[in-house]
Structure formats: structure tokens, C-alpha cells
Amino acid sequence: MLLVELIKGFSVTLRHMFRRRVTVQYPEQRRRDAPIFRGRHRLQRYADGLERCVGCALCASVCPSEAIYLEAAENDPTNPVSPGERYAKVYQIHLLRCIYCGFCEEACPEDAIVMGPEYELAADARAKCVISKKDMLTPREAGFGDYETFPAPRIG
């Protein structure tokens, strides 16, 4: 009967009104992300503090949305930045163009670029969405770095 079914439907919504809210009050409360979550890029270091990136630009060429800009430079043998011949002098990612496909991560022969857990990427200006090496690089003191404890991005 239609009326009965209507009443059933209405009672469902009414019951839900008094359920415990499932909403997370986001900035104050945070949920633990899934470990598998992949967000903003990060650049890795070796345990000795050298950058993994050798400036080969495979990531930039594989990027489907051409979001990666990379300028390589020769390493100073006395004070190398990376173990290879060259290192990335400028490494920029345009986050508004990036589609987070992870091809860069796959293409990287040195496992230098990986997708990190960060997702709070809002900004109030376009220029702030272009992140550079210093935003992405694991700080030297953090050593190899832990996936979970990587510092929050400096955007915004």
C-alpha cells in the first residue's frame, strides 16, 4: 500500500535524524588517512643526506599534463648535491596542472620522486600552487624520512 510505504520512508528519515552524526569536524578533528593514500609529491634523500634526484628529467617528459619543470646542473665534485653527475637545480611542479597520476613516480629511475600523503592543497593565489624543491624535499635532518611524519606543505 502506498500510504504504508510512504510512512515507512518517512520514518526512515525521522529515525536518521536522531542517529549519531558521522561528520568529522575537520580542521579540529582529523581522520587517519588510509596508508595507501597518495597526495602531493615529495623528493627523497639518501640516508647520507644526498638528494636522490639526478636531474634526468624523465619525470618531466612522462608527465601527461606537463606540470613538472626541471633544470639540471653539474654536480660540484667537492660538494655533491646528489650521487650522480648532475642534480636538479630547479624542480617545480604546477599543482593546478598536476593530475596526480603518479607516472613521475613510476618513471623515476632513482626513486627520487614519490607521491606523499599530503592533501591540504588549497591556496588563495595561483602563484602559490607552483611548488619548488624546497617545498618537496625531505629536510636533511629528517634523514631518510618517514612517510607519515613528513612535514605539512608550505602552501597558502
Place this chain on the structure above:
Amino acid sequence: MDPVFFPANLLLSLVIFSLGVMGVLWQRNALSVFMSIELMLNAGNLALISFAQRFGDSAGAGLVLFIMTVAAAEAGVGLAIFIRLYRQRNTIELDKAHELQG
């Protein structure tokens, strides 16, 4: 009702009626023609109500209701005819409906 209103109403009704007649003769879009006809009917309503109030006939408002019923019925059927003609011809201009002139 103030007695002055009565002749004024009759005049007003005549003016609106003749505006309606002129509209029917002037317009060539069938919808506009029909709207002018509605003006004529309204002029009739106005005269009817004025007379009813003037002569104290309690049925006046009811008579207006009849005329409105007629207007509603005509609007329903007439607009249906317009829609149909528009579907067939893509125009509702009276001048362009001339297949029948022979």
C-alpha cells in the same frame, strides 16, 4: 457606489471595447488578436457589473462568472488550435494562413 462611477464605467467599458475591436483589426498575430478579444470580453464584464450594481441585481457577479467561464473555455480550445497550427505551419500569423483563399 458613488453614482458618478456608473456613467464613467460605461464609458470606460466602451473605450476598452473599442480598443479591443481595433486591436483585433490591427494585430496580425493570432495570439495578439485573441488578447484583444479578451479585452472586449472584459469590457462586457465591466458594463455588466456596473449595471448590476446600478440596478441592484444580486446576480451580477454570477453573470460575470458565466462570461469568464466562456472566456476560459475559448482560451483552452483556441490556444490548442494555435499550438496545432504552429506545429503544422511554424507560424501563427493570420496573414500567412492562406492555403484556403481561393
Place this chain on the structure above:
Amino acid sequence: MRLLSLQYAFYAFLATLAILSAAYVAFSRKTVYAVLALVVAMLSLAGIFLLIQSPFAALIQVFVYAGAILVLFLYVIMLLNPRQADVTIRSVFENRGPFLAAAGVFVAGFFFLTAKWLLTVYTVERFQFEEFSLIEVASRLLTDYLLPFELTSILLLMAIIGAVLIAKRN
């Protein structure tokens, strides 16, 4: 007395509004605006009905005409592609020969005569007025005007059948 002159002012305002909007309906090329003008004309006529103390007629006028019939008009105009419906002015009967011109003259002359008749013979006089209750109106409709009342139902039935018959696609 002051109240009465206020009524006159209202009347003059409403009558002017009615005439102007009626003229717009009669001569405008823009159908949508013409419908709006027609609404204004109906509303001002309703106002006049109120002034001559016939509130039922006034409300019915708004309810039936402005609220239903003209909405139907608007609906149809929009259904029929309103911007195409705005056309140039040319008389319907222009190419229909002199007969209709004669008819026009006949009609115009007739109005002139009617107005003249009415105005020459009418003398202003006081008369008794009463506002009728709805029950009175209704009982007149169902006794003296029973036949027309029943006829309206048949007329509406015909209109429904006819509108459906004409407008439906196969």
C-alpha cells in the same frame, strides 16, 4: 467627502491604467509584454470592481483571468517561441479587400453612436446601493440562472474534449 475624493483619485488612476494597458495590448507587437499589459488591465478592472463594491467579481476577475487564463496565454506564447512571435505591424485584413474596411467603419460609427446615445440620455441620479452576500449571488445562480449554470458545465466539458482532441499528437 475627503474619502470620496480619494475614491475619485483611485478611480481615475485605475481607469487610466486600464485604458493605457488596453491600448498597449491592442497595438503592441511584443506578445509577452502584451500579456503583462493585459494582466495590468485585468487587475485595474478588478480594482474598479472593488471601488464599485463588487468584491466577488473583483476577486474572481483576478483569480480566473489573471490567475488562470492569462497564465495559459503566457504558457502558450513561451511554447511557441516567443521571440519569433514578435512580428511587424500589419493589419489582418489589409489584403482582404474593402469589405472589412467597411466593417471597420461600421463598427467605429456604431461606437460613436452608442456612446452618444448613452451620454445624451443619462442623467446623474442618486440610487440605493447594497453589497450582496455571496450566498445571495449563489442562490440566484442556482435558481434563476440554473440553465446557464448547467450550460457552463457542458461548455467546459466540450472545451476539455476539444482541447485534448486538437492538441494531442497521435
Place this chain on the structure above:
Amino acid sequence: MTVSWPTIEWTWAPLVLLSLAAGVIIAGDLFVRATRPALWMQLGLLGLLAAGAAVVLQIPPNASAFNQAVQYDGFGRSGVLVLLAGGCLIALISQRPVGREELPAAEYFALLLLAVLGLVVLSISFELMAIFLSVEMVSVGVYVLAGVRRGDTRGSEAAMKYFVLAAFSAGFLVLGLAFLYGGAEGSTLLGRIALAAHRPATPFSLGCILAGYALTLAGFAFKLTLVPFHLYAADVFDGAPTPVAAFLAVLSKAAGVIALIHILSPLRVVDNDALQSALMQDFTGLLWIFAALGIVVGNAAALVQRRIKRMLAYSTIAHSGYLLIGVLVFLEGSVRGAEVETAILVYLTAYVLMNAGAFGVAAALGPAGEGEIEDYAGLARRSPALALAMTIALLSLTGIPATAGFVGKLTLFARAVEADHIALVVLAVLGSAVSAYYYLRVVVYMYMRDSAPETSGAEADPVPLEFGHKIGLIFSTAATVFFGIFPQTLLFLLKIL
């Protein structure tokens, strides 16, 4: 709150029966799957005949109801019978077009019945509101029926033309009604209007009555296709399905004349009131002009028509001119009212019968019979019966002796001569003489021309006809001849029924 039930009156019976039949048809259509034109037509006929029987058996002449709002005076009562008979004929001749063209049969016959109901009310009502509403019922019915053919642009166009002009005339009627109502000081009863017209309370109310009559006349002029309000007629007749054109030509015009007589009767000069007769003169003058114009324009325009229905349309305009002579004579009051009314009734009966015959044959022939007059060539060889029926109808329309049309014209013109309208009668006779040309041209085509060679193959077969259609044609033709030869029987019938 107490409710008093209206007493059931026999005066309602024809109206109730007609609407009941229409209701049964509409409701029945919901339950019957297949379209059954024959069934709906039979139901419609049943309703019409039952209504007629109710009038003949149960309603005495001069029965009235509702405070004189409804009156079956001798004229209106006989008129109702003529109209119902005409309704039967039109229902019969509708059968072929409705069946062949697969029109929506139930709606068609229901609307036809309701439109006939409107006509019946029109001819018995002595109350302006009911008259106005029934005029509208006829109009709504006709423009729906005119556009009933699906996908037929000519039909839609005819419907729109008729709609615009009918609504236009309704505007006149409404204002006329309002002024008559005002003239009668707040009553729509014709009796009260007559009172006010003869003993006007003030000059103002007389002015209102005159203005109201002028407007009402203008409104009716459209319905009666009076010149110069006739321009839509040919287009509408040509575009509408043939039976609908017949309805419009015959029945709505007949009812219009009856109603016009009723409406104008308050203006009839009964006492020799000087003021009165002076005022009436304007109206009779107007009617004179309408009649003369109708005869001249109708006949002249019919001469040049090439399409059969347009020719018939203009011929009906001429006929309404003849009828208007009767109205004029009635209004002047120099001849006894009852005699004029009888003459008009005789004319109307003949008019209904012969036009039903002519339109019936056109409808029977289908598309071939609704187009050019040339298409009638060789009909006598293909289908002698149809050709004969058409010939008789056309001869009667012309007014050749031994047909009903002759009797009608004779009685009508005799009254006009009595009332000293020699000029009009001369005009009318001349008009009839002219009309012989265009009517007989069709006859000439039917009997003396061969059909065009390319059509002779398939269409040479006799036209197949439904039983009902046959009955309708036989009845109208036979009655045309019978009443033409024995006119007394018609008068007798009008008297006893």
C-alpha cells in the same frame, strides 16, 4: 443550511437526453477498445430521436420554465424538432467521412450532440445568458469539429479562422448582453427586456436597449454569415470536414434565425407607439440592408467559385439573406407573427433537407466530392443515385417548383409581399434566377460531361456507401421531393407535432 432541490421538469428532458447520450458516448469510448464509428453514431441518433420524442410527446406547446427563461413557444418548439431532425441527418452523413478518415469517432459524435444541444437551447431560451452560452457551445463544438482531421492543415486553418471570428463576435454579444441587461434594469429575461423596450423607465434604459440590440445584431451577423460579416464562411466551409460544414451552414444558421427572432421579438411593433415605431425603423432598415446585401453578394460571389463547398458557402450566404427577409417581416409586425413564423419554419425545414442532401452527397464522394466542381463530371454514369440526389438538392436550392425549396421560398416571399417589401422580393427572385446558373452548372457537369480520362479507371466504380449514409441521403431527398409536391403535409406536420 437547507437545500431545496429543483423540481424535475419535462422541459429539461431534451437537454438532459442529449447530454446523456453524449456522456454515454464519451464514457463508452473509454471502455470500448476499437473505434466503433457506427456504434457511436447509432447512440447519437438514439439521443437525438429520444430528445425529439420527448419534445413531441411530453412537452406541450407554450410550456415554459424558470420564470419564462425557457419557453417552448410554437415557433421554438417546431424549430427544435427541425433542428433535431437536421442533427439526425448530419449524424447520418457523418458516418462515411468519420469512418473512412478514421476521425476520433466518439469525440466527434459527442461534440456533435453537445453542439446540437446548444442549438436546442438557443431556440428555446428566452434568457440572454443561456442564449449567449449556447451560442458559445455551438461555436466551441464547430471549431473543434472543423479541426478534427489530424494532420490536415486546411482543417486547422479553418478552425482557427472560425475561432478568431467567433470569439470576436462573442465579444460583441457580451457587450450587447450587458447593455440589454442594463436596459431591462437588471434582468436578462427577454420578457423583461420587451417590457423595458415598450415602456422604458428612462430614456437611458431605452438607449441601453438600442445599443444592446445593435451589438447583439452585430454578434449574430457573424453566426448568420450576414454580409459584411461573411468573409470567414467560404474558408471555413472549404477547410472543415463536409458534415461539419453542413452543420455550420444549416443547423447553426437555422438556430441563429430562430434565436434572432426570439431576441428581436421585444422590438416587434405591437402597438402603434410613435416613439417605438420610429426606433424600430432603424433596425428594420438595418435588416433590410443586411438582407439585400446578402442576396446580392452571396449570389454574385457564388457565381465565380470553382470549389463545390465554397459555392455552397456563398449560396448559404444568399439563403441567409432570404431568411432575413422573413425576420424583417416578422419584426415590422404588419403581418401576423404566427404566419411569418410558419413561413420561416417551412423555409428552414426545406433548407435543412436540401442542404443535408447536397452536403451529404459531397461527403459521400469523399475527397473527390469536396474539391473542384469539375470533379463531378461523369458522376451520373458512375453513381446515378448520388447524382440524382445531388440534382434534387440543387434544384431545391434553386427553388424549382415541385421541390421543398420552392415551397419555402414561395411562402416566405408571399409574406414579404403582404408586408409590401416588393423591392426585396424582386431582388430575391432575381437572385434565385441567378443562382440557377451556379447550381445547375454542377448538374450539367454530372450529366453531360465525361470524367477526365485518367480518373475514369479506378473511380469509375460506383461509390460504396455505408447504410446510415444511404438512409440519410434517401430521407433528405425523398422529403425534399415529397414536401415539394405535397406542401400541405409539411404545414400539417408542423401543426400536429
Place this chain on the structure above:
Amino acid sequence: MNEFLLDTLIIVIKIGVVFGLVIGSVPVLVLAERKVLGWMQVRPGPNRVGPWGLLQTLVDGAKVFFKENIIPDGVEPLTYRLAPLLVILPVLIAASVIPFGPPVKIAGREIPLAIADFDLSLLFFFAVATLSVYGIVLAGWSSNNKWSLMGGLRSSAQMFSYEITLSLSIVGILLTSGTFRLTAIVGQQSGGFWHWNVFLQPLGFVLFLLAAIAEVNRTPFDLPEAESELTGGFHTEYSGMRFVMFYMSEYSSVFVMSSLIATLFFGGYNPPFPYTFGTSWFDGAIGLFWLLAKIGALVFFFIWLRGTLPRLRYDELMMLGWKILFPLAFLNLIFTAILVALNWPGWLLGLVGAGALVLTDLVVSQILWRRRRAAG
């Protein structure tokens, strides 16, 4: 002279109260809707601005107020500007006949607590309320946007389909109460909740409720704006203050329509149990309280409905209106007329109405079930 001034003052005060209520109800209603819908979707709703988010709508209003009034290219400028006004004005005017309290005696004069209290006030309400459709249609038309135009078209079609049911379903009440005057209709329902018209006219109430929801364009009948199909329908092209006016008109018409339903079917300002304090002005205030409580309950129902039912398809809407509601309203009218003529007691009338409601429910669900089974 003094008298005249006093009368004017009283009327001005009444206008202030009613318009204040109607306009003031808008932010409350918006907030209530967002909150209740949130709860029904197991989330808290707005809770950031002010305590429990109570100031949210005010902030939103302030934000929208300062937004740019965009007039897109190709609009009809006159009607585009006029339309929002035309939508909201009729609602406000219609509110003027709602009695919001029992007549109050102050300083020896009896004051009816309604701006306008006259014989045909109910008819006035409908006559004026129907005019708001012009605003919607014109907004849709003048926007020069096909989705808006479709919204306007739907709105007008919906309007005259449901108008019939709306006015037919109250005829039952008119028959039982014998008057068009809203104060009289309320007065007849005094003396306890068992006198309320909803028990006299259950079928009429349901029909009226459905038609009223359609009339104020709320879900499940919100086809004119149908954001998922028409991207907002008639108000797609509007922004800033003009958009706010559409919003306001929607919520104020919900408020006004609820107050009419409360007045017609739930005894208006009458308390559910008869009592009186004897102090006239206090009774008036209590009356206002009860009216507001009933309106609140009805508004909650409207929101509840929105939280429960999905939008109807256009053809379903038309079918419901013409094939179910309209005949039912007619049926209701006929049996009410017959029972009133036979002078049957009210409870029997109510019983017959409820029976008819259940019966039609059975029939309709049977038909729907069969149709669904036939469709496979």
C-alpha cells in the same frame, strides 16, 4: 479625526507584525531547513557561525547582499529586473488575510488580529497568491536561457494543474463552514482539537497539502528549479540581491502557505485544548504562539518531505495532478456536498473522508503495482 489616526496606527502595527513575521521567518526557515536536512542525512548542518551555527543565514545574507548584481547579455531588461519583485510581492500581500490571533480587546475597542478581515478573505488569498507564477515565468523567459525558460514553462503548467486541486479541495471546508471569511473559519474550529477541520475533511486536507506543496514549488514538486536537470531553472541567471529575493519568496511562501494550512485545517490560532486566560491581549499572544507552533510543525513536515522523497518526473507530476488529485478533489466535493445536504454529523463526514483516502490509496497502489509488473 483621532479615531481615524488610531485606526491607521493599528493597521500599521498589524502590517508591521505580519510582515515582520513573514520576512523574519525566512532566515529561520533557511537555517531550520539546513539543520533538519543535515540531521536527516546524519550530519550536523551548519554549526560554524555563532552558537550552533545560528547566525549562518544572516552571514550568508550579508555575503549575498554585497555580491555583484550581474545582468547577463541578451536578457529582457525590464522583465528581468521586475521578475523577482513579482515573485515576492503576491506572497506578502496574500499574508495579509491570515488571522494570527483571536480578536483582542484593548481600551474598549475590538481589534481583529489580521491585517484584512473581510468576507472573501480566503478567495483573496488564492487570487493574489496565484499571481506569483508570473514572476517565475517571466524570470525564466527573460533570462535568455533555455533551461530557465523550461523552468518557467514547467512552473506555469504545474501552476494551473495544481491550482484546480488547490481550490477544489477547500470547497469541502467552505461547505461545512459556509463562509469564505478566514476569521470565521478559524472561529468555528475553536474549543479543542477535535473541532479542527482536518478531522472533518481528511481527504480534503491531504489533497490541499499536496497541491500546496506544488504551489510553493517544494520538493517533490520543485520541477521549476530542478537543479539536477535545469541547473536551477528559472533563477539560473540571477545573482546577488535578485537571487536572494527568489530565495526569500520561496521560504516566505512556505511560511505563508503553512499558516494558511494551519488556519484552514488545524484551527489556526486556537489552542488544542480549550482554555482562556480572560486577559484579552494575553489570549492574543497565546493565539499567536499556537499559530506559530502549528506553522513550525508544518514547516518541519515540508522539510521532512524534502529530506525523504525524490523529485517527481514531469509526466508523473502531471499524471498525479490531473488523474489522481483532481478527480479525488472532485469526489471530495461531491460527497461533502451530499453529506452536508443530508445534515450528517461531522465525525461521520471525517470517517467517510478517511475511508475514501484509504480506498483511493489501495486502488492507486494496486494500479501502480500492476503497471510496474506489466513493465517487468
